[in-house]
Amino acid sequence: MKDSRRGNNSQPRTNTSRPNGNQKNQKKQKLSRRQFFFVIIQTQIGVGILSLPYDLHKAAGKDGWISLIGAGLVIAVLLILIWLLAKRFPDKHLFDYIGILLGKFLGKCVSLMYSVYFIFVASLVLILYVRMINIWILPLTPRSVLIVLMILAGLYIASSSITVLARVYTILSVLLVFLIIGFSYVLREIQLIYLFPIGTEGIMKILQGMNAGAISFLGFVVILLVYPVVKGTDKEKLWTIMTAHGFVLFFYLFTVFISFTFFGSEELKLVPAPLLYMLKAFEFTVVSRIDLFFLSIWIVSVTTSFTSYLYMSGIGFSSLFNAKRQLPALIVSAFLILFVTFLPGNEEESIIKFSTWISRGGYLFSGILPIFILIIAWVRKKKEQGSESSC
Amino acid sequence: MGFFRKIFQTGEGQQEKASGPSVKEPQQPSFLKLSANIDYLTKALKNSSDLKVRILNDGKAALLYYESLADQEKLQKKIFSQIESGRWEEVLDLPHGKHTENLEEALKTLLTGHAVYVQEGSTTLTQFEVTSQFNRSVEEPINERVVRGSHEGFVENVMININLIRKRLMHRDLTFQYFRVGKKTNTNIVLAFMDGIADPNIIEQVTNRIKSVTSDAIFSPGYMEEFIEDAPFSPFPQMMSTERPDRAVANLMDGRVLLMAEGSPTALVLPVTFFMFYQSPDDYNSxxxxxxxxxxxxxxxxxxxxxxxxxxxxxxxxxxxxxxxxxxxxxxxxxxxxxxxxxxxxxxxxxxxxxxxxxxxxxxxxxxxxxxxxxxxxxxxxxxxxxxxxxxxxxxxxxxxxxxxxxxxxxxxxxxxxxxxxxxxxxxxxxxxxxxxxxxxxxxxxxxxxxxxxxYFAPVAPLRIKDLKDTFVRLPLFWLDKRPKDAKPVKSKAIGESREWTKIERQQKRK
Incomplete structure (x- = not known):
């Protein structure tokens, strides 16, 4: 039975094989669309969520939520473009077709840039996470301990197939429900008046705010890498991408909305992590300081988005060196991330500088480059021949 | 005799070498001479003290058996009653005797508790099943008690266990496969499954893994477990052991495979999920x-x-x-x-x-x-x-x-x-x-x-919402109409329409 199945796989583009522990077959393992949905949202929702309301408010004042919606719409357009690109190569991921489109050398260069970018993002995630933990929960714990733990967890998830990663993400998404329930409790204390009058901050400020909003959505690049292993037709996948985006937008909007209406414009200038301060204020009969529980759940969200970047850089490196196995590439990425994490030091300013640079890189790698690749694909009319979009 | 012995010894040596890698059964044709046959058998069985050789009929026939394994009453009934009536020739052809001309086969049956009858001037050996059995009653296992439901439990005799299962599941698709595992212990391992429900891939996988075990001794399914499980370094058990026939049958009907062994009242269920360990027969009886x-x-x-x-x-x-x-x-x-x-x-x-x-x-x-x-x-x-x-x-x-x-x-x-x-x-x-x-x-x-x-963590990861019906909660049985998908059953429908009578009764009332 097994042998005959493997025989099937050797023919090009038959993706009907069932999951099988075999290394060779691992790429053929398929994700369901539900898993695809959770992979996207878990990659997007991560470190940024704690400071998102603060950043938005800093840029666009009390109209920050409008900026967020605007950014969400822009990203939605971008997602369609990304979908168009991914659709052209139903059985290949980004690093596979970069080489075909840009030529071997240039393709390798861009792959390398992507991998390095992913490593830097992963490091940034680690830096922000460690800073937050040091401020809120464990002021005396050495940074390295927290960093190494996170990297180990990420490696453990990423070291097996993408299906396991998707399984873990799916089950961990239950925690998001707890977060929404927790935040909903705050709804009884909000003052809608803080949002009014709407739109007085001016167009320019709202546009500036869109920058802060757009950054929080970065992470959708994962679509380009995971798309080929998802079951379903292209239209169904687009629908999944859009619902995932819609969910993330709703989730962000919800958090921004409650922090804006809970604190008000004047107070919000002083609280860099408004969600935590908000929850800190509540005390229940059996438990107080629910912000600590919230932070614990947040760590899980951070782990998932960190793991995604680690996984993506691992794919990048292994395709760069044409490696058959992914584990060595993942370990190399993990060490590079560990190294980069200690680069900017622990000062507030250097961290901010580091994160600004990386978010600028986000525009390049999540926006400009994919569009550029798509245009090249259009111009050179490159497309995968004769393949229908698999089961 | 010395000449014979030489031939046997060299022959044996060669046979042992040959039987090493391949699974070929050793062969040794029996001799016409009675003493040669007895000699061969007693020598192969190392002159063990509990091996009885009864010389009968003035040295023209002999009966060999392990007195420790044979049941005296059965011996009396099956063989000696015939001999007492003086019908020597018929003993060889008694209907309940099994004939062989292979001494190695006779050796094996001797070890399972048969008596072997040999006669001068005949190469035919007759084997009589006279095994004595000491069985515990099928009482409820103390580690898996339930409040309501069956109070029977598996025992150390695998045939009785199969009987307990067959009585609960009278269907022609219920299949048992025997394996001999353990080069020295020769333990009888039984694989049970429902053909047409259980996934043939899993059965093949299990069979391959069982066959690849080359340990000298296999004592129990628990011993087997470590040889055939996927991740021996995991702290979590990857097979579920049970001593309850009803639990075993329920799992068979889910398309899972059962592994039993002679000498152990424990049956192993596989493949399992984490949440199966939290299910108890009590859930379904209440x-x-x-x-x-x-x-x-x-x-x-x-x-x-x-x-x-x-x-x-x-x-x-x-x-x-x-x-x-x-x-x-x-x-x-x-x-x-x-x-x-x-x-x-x-x-x-x-x-x-x-x-x-x-x-x-x-x-x-x-x-x-x-x-x-x-x-x-x-x-x-x-x-x-x-x-x-x-x-x-x-x-x-x-x-x-x-x-x-x-x-x-x-x-x-x-x-x-x-x-x-x-x-x-x-x-x-x-x-x-x-x-x-x-x-x-x-x-x-x-x-x-x-x-x-x-x-292992199905149906939570990967998430299968339909299978959650019997995971955290147990919904009414008539809603559990599909078998859980984790065991990849070939036939997923388990229950048809069973509560249609509610509709019919309602219609009748309206009339």
């Missing part, structure tokens, strides 16, 4: 609401068993502020006088509980109870009085111990108690952050684990 309630309690016990001490340590050691104001004073009062940090306290207490459990488990019951009382009450009380351990910690550890025994499976209960330790360490060093990472590692491990190619 009303579904109470079944659901009890199952929820059991699953809650999982969280308590692995997480409660860690959670307590994290709060006491790191996150005092989580306690509401009213609770701070009592807690503080309880732990104020304690000399050790909470992690040491917890470790001491958990180990004491393990000591009490382990010492009580093998003792005769009255002494076991004494140990329980001395250990639990006296030590527990004295340790608090002496100010070594806070009474809150005693409560926490006692709760944890109780919770770990709620799970209906003994293997998983041990796993839970072992998993407590790493979590205690994580919580003692990093507080909540440590617990989060510890739990995360366990969860990832569960998601990664596979049992014979099927995901």
């Amino acid at each position: 009303r579904w609401i109470s079944g659901t309630f009890i199952r929820l309690i059991r699953l809650m016990s999982f969280i308590i068993a692995i997480g409660l001490p860690a959670f307590y340590i994290a709060i006491i050691g790191f996150h005092y502020e989580v306690l509401p104001d009213d609770l701070i004073l009592p807690v503080k009062g309880s732990i104020n006088e304690i000399a050790y940090p909470p992690i040491v306290e917890a470790l001491i207490m958990v180990i004491i509980v393990e000591l009490i459990r382990e010492s009580g488990i093998r003792l005769p019951q009255p002494i076991g109870q004494t140990i329980g009382i001395v250990g639990g009450l006296v030590i527990g009380d004295a340790v608090v009085q002496a100010g070594l351990i806070s009474n809150l910690m005693v409560i926490v550890v006692a709760l944890t111990a109780i919770a770990s025994f709620v799970v209906p499976s003994y293997e998983l209960s041990t796993t839970l108690r072992i998993l407590t330790f790493p979590l205690i360490f994580f919580a003692g060093t990093l507080g909540f952050v440590g617990i989060v990472f510890g739990m995360l590692f366990i969860l990832i491990h569960l998601c990664k684990l596979e049992s014979f190619g099927t995901p």
Whole structure:
């Protein structure tokens, strides 16, 4: 039975094989669309969520939520473009077709840039996470301990197939429900008046705010890498991408909305992590300081988005060196991330500088480059021949 | 004789070499001469003292058997009654005797408790089944008691076990396959499955794995388990053992495979999922609401068993502020006088509980109870009085111990108690952050684990919403119309329309 199945796989583009522990077959393992949905949202929702309301408010004042919606719409357009690109190569991921489109050398260069970018993002995630933990929960714990733990967890998830990663993400998404329930409790204390009058901050400020909003959505690049292993037709996948985006937008909007209406414009200038301060204020009969529980759940969200970047850089490196196995590439990425994490030091300013640079890189790698690749694909009319979009 | 012996010895040597790698059965044609036959057999069986050679009919015939294996009554009835009536020639051709001309085969049947009848001037050997059996009654297994439902249990005789299953599942698709495993012990391993429901891939996988075991000795399915499971380094059991025929049959009907062995009352069920360990036959025998309630309690016990001490340590050691104001004073009062940090306290207490459990488990019951009382009450009380351990910690550890025994499976209960330790360490060093990472590692491990190619943490990861009907809750049986997908059953429909009578009755009333 097994042998005959493997025989099937050797023919090009038959993706009907069932999951099988075999290394060779691992790429053929398929994700369901539900898993695809959770992979996207878990990659997007991560470190940024704690400071998102603060950043938005800093840029666009009390109209920050409008900026967020605007950014969400822009990203939605971008997602369609990304979908168009991914659709052209139903059985290949980004690093596979970069080489075909840009030529071997240039393709390798861009792959390398992507991998390095992913490593830097992963490091940034680690830096922000460690800073937050040091401020809120464990002021005396050495940074390295927290960093190494996170990297180990990420490696453990990423070291097996993408299906396991998707399984873990799916089950961990239950925690998001707890977060929404927790935040909903705050709804009884909000003052809608803080949002009014709407739109007085001016167009320019709202546009500036869109920058802060757009950054929080970065992470959708994962679509380009995971798309080929998802079951379903292209239209169904687009629908999944859009619902995932819609969910993330709703989730962000919800958090921004409650922090804006809970604190008000004047107070919000002083609280860099408004969600935590908000929850800190509540005390229940059996438990107080629910912000600590919230932070614990947040760590899980951070782990998932960190793991995604680690996984993506691992794919990048292994395709760069044409490696058959992914584990060595993942370990190399993990060490590079560990190294980069200690680069900017622990000062507030250097961290901010580091994160600004990386978010600028986000525009390049999540926006400009994919569009550029798509245009090249259009111009050179490159497309995968004769393949229908698999089961 | 010496000449013969030489031939035998060289022949044997060659045969042994040949039988090494290949599975070819050794062959040795029998001789015309009676003494040669007897000689060969007694020599091959190393002149063991319990091998009886009865010379009959003035040395013209002989009967060989192990007196330790043979049942005297059966011998009398089957053979000697014939001999007594003087019909020597007919003994060879008695209908219940099995003929062979292969001495090696006769040797094997001798070892399973047959008697072999040999006659001068004939190469035919007749084997009579005279095995004596000592069977326990099929009483309820003490480690899997239920309140309602069947009180039968498997015994050490695999034939009786198969009988118990066949009587519950009278269908032609029920298939048993025998394997001989263990080069020296020659243990009979039985693979049972429902053909047409169980996934043929899984059966093939299991068969291959069983055949590849080349150990000298296999004593029980538990022994087999380590040879054929997917991840031997995982703390979680990847096969479920049961001594209950009803549980075994229910699992067969889910499309799972059963592994039994001669000499052990335990049947192994595979592939399994984590949540199967939290199901008990009781759930299905009681009303579904109470079944659901009890199952929820059991699953809650999982969280308590692995997480409660860690959670307590994290709060006491790191996150005092989580306690509401009213609770701070009592807690503080309880732990104020304690000399050790909470992690040491917890470790001491958990180990004491393990000591009490382990010492009580093998003792005769009255002494076991004494140990329980001395250990639990006296030590527990004295340790608090002496100010070594806070009474809150005693409560926490006692709760944890109780919770770990709620799970209906003994293997998983041990796993839970072992998993407590790493979590205690994580919580003692990093507080909540440590617990989060510890739990995360366990969860990832569960998601990664596979049992014979099927995901272990199904139906939660990968998520199958339809199968959740019988996971955290137990919905009414007529809603569980599809078999759980984790065992990849060939035929998924289990129940057709069974409550159509409600509609019919309603229509009749309307008329």
